[in-house]
Amino acid sequence: MVVEKHPGPNGQLFYEGDSPEGHDNPARFDSLKQCFFPYKLEHEQMGWNLDAAYVTDYSSVDYDVSTQGGTTTISSHTAPESFARAKDVQYVVDSEVEGAMGPDFVPFSTQGDAQSFADEYGGEVVSYGDIGEGLLGR
Template sequence: MCTRDSPSSGDARPRRAVLTGAAVVGLSALAGCLDGSDGDADAPDPITIEPDRACDNCTMRIGDYSGTAGQSFYDDPEAVLGPGDDTDRPAQFCSARCTYTFTFDNEAEAEPVVSYLTDYSAVDWSVDTGGAAPTMSRHLDADAFAPAADLTLVVDSDVEGAMGRSVLGFSNADDAESFQAEHGGELYDHEDVSPTLIQSLMG
């Protein structure tokens, strides 16, 4: 097992976005909807996700799996979660892939005020090498999350998450580059994530 002893410190170097040709068209319109009010001081804070919570995109139990988790706050949660007694909360997800997929699928109905993903610069993460493929540790406490727009994303490394091929976020770009150097993948900014990119991880 590969472990991370403590979060890194120091200034982050400029982020790099590596784009495929198919991901270029319409990125601002498609991915910008996840930005919401990430920079707004009035945006809701992230919550602790309960392990038995079902993913609002795929219905898997969030605590049963590895890697990035996500949560998105909406002004009108019922617009995307449907009516019911359990809608006064953020939408919650088992992976970054489900977070992005849910947002893109529902952008006609509503855009999130803010979307959060696991920030692996903020936690003592580990890579479990005991299975068929290496998997990233899961962190569900509120302080493990950061706005997706603040993260440098390592996409499709050799370390998997809940849905297999992963998207792993780091608020310190140095951490993302170090992880990429060891485990591969491509670096993306949040704003450059498109439906085409997310769909490419499902094959």
């Protein structure tokens, strides 16, 4: 998987004392809803100690939203400066905008940016601590 070749938000997880299967930290993801958060929750249950988590910050980049074949997606950004700490951003969930693997969570460091995105594309704004199995299963 080449993360930057897929649309949507990206994430990185760094674990203290543990490494993702097959390579060194971080674990990299091209989807937050389908990959990043499920992996994070699974590894918490396994007792892994999360050192840091980063996600694309759409408040810090010039992003594009486009529709092709009836699917609306948001651009991918993988430069280091496009990331923010996952716990410090707000997420738009249940919007019409998809990422690499379908419906996704779209993160913003500015509450107003997140709300504007939700107003335009649907969904609701939630915080990092609100994301658990219930939201992942929607």
